[in-house]
Amino acid sequence: MFKKMSLLVAAVIGLLFTFGSEDSYKTTVGSDSGGQTVTLATVNWESEIASTNVLAQVLQEAGFNVQITTVDPAIMFSSVAEGQSDAMVGGWVPTTHQAYAEKYGDSMVDLGANLEGAISALTVPTYMEDINSITDLTDENDSTITAIEPGAGVTNSAQNAVKEYDN
Template sequence: MFNLNWKRLGIAAGLSLSLVAAGCGSDENEGESNEASNGDNTPDYSEEVNYTITGIEAGAGVVAAAESAVEEYENLSGWEVSTSSSGAMAQELSSAYENEEPIIVTGWTPHWKFAKYDLKYLEDPNEVFGGEEEIKTMVREGLEKDMPNAYKILDQFQWETSDMEEVMLEISEEGASPEEAAQNWVDNNADKVEAWTEGTEEVDGEKVTLVYVNWDSEIASTNVIKYVLEQQGFDVTITALDNGPMWESVASGEADGMVAAWLPGTHGAQYERHQDSLEDLGANLTGAKIGLVVPEYMEVDSIEDLQPDE
């Protein structure tokens, strides 16, 4: 690991001196060489963050991937993933960022924190977190027959990362309620909404139940599609659930659908368990991503740059 750090820093002269000292066979020189390797200008972030990754809810895909990373990367020996909630993670990130303190969090895109803070993903050479993800729409079996207009709107719902982050930022930065932010976005994007409702008819109070995981991204998307459905005459109820119950409620038919399925990584296990009991309507947003995230001011670029707890 020390040789890798020297290589990345490009200090060829320092490496040469270390090799000369080792060749002399002097215990004193060897100790000085090791001290130099540990005493370069790169801060020991691992110790500063107490060998801890700040996570979100236990059972979330990004948390499971972070736990796998701790097992797979030898240099993360002794590390742990601290779970809480997406809100608590955001608060800890905000506090650390304001004080320019080191922090490593489980992150995902889209998320308002990337618009508010200067952040970066740590490189993941072992690809534990996978590549890009899609956020998909899932509905219960039989919805197309029971409520064809709702089914078609959900099937045609598709937007971009910038759209979602616009709603999230209005909630987090301007203090708007999710309902207000969703209505404002819909009112300002009539052309996109028209494409979602194309070929559908207005209804009179048909009840639709949607579920979502309580993440900022899914609060935004679920409230937007709720408002669009209500404009078409539906009586819409939305309910926040944990990851597992969200999938179970759609697969069992207790809920009509969700626009919050992160695949293939984040909700991969839930999808494998329930895919035969629900209908996949495809991606409503592409280019999503999960991984370990740090502020740009931290001089670390890869998971492999971190040090074990020894």
């Protein structure tokens, strides 16, 4: 599954770089980039690390030097918008990172999705067989929800769910 997903991401990114610019007919993979450095911002999530490294490989094969910087999601968006980073592939919109997309979107160029159909949700271990929705949760795991870093939109969603549901 991971191999197929990586190949799909590589193909989409390759197509974006091949056909995504106004002068795409003049672009060839492996063209002399003059050794320019491209800085990619990413977050420390397995899916984004993989996608970023696929993009880095494509850029390296095109002759670019690539620097990958791992940051918080808010910094990932702001660094691209402010020109401190050249690109990112880790924006989960329209849900998880929508607030960042709205804040910084006018200062960035959206080249399209590199992954479609992914969901972000609360999950429970398989041994919690009777838990099928948020409303089924009571005092499991000492009433603790473990989330990812504070800057992620999914963490905000989890915090809002805690406020919204009585249980």
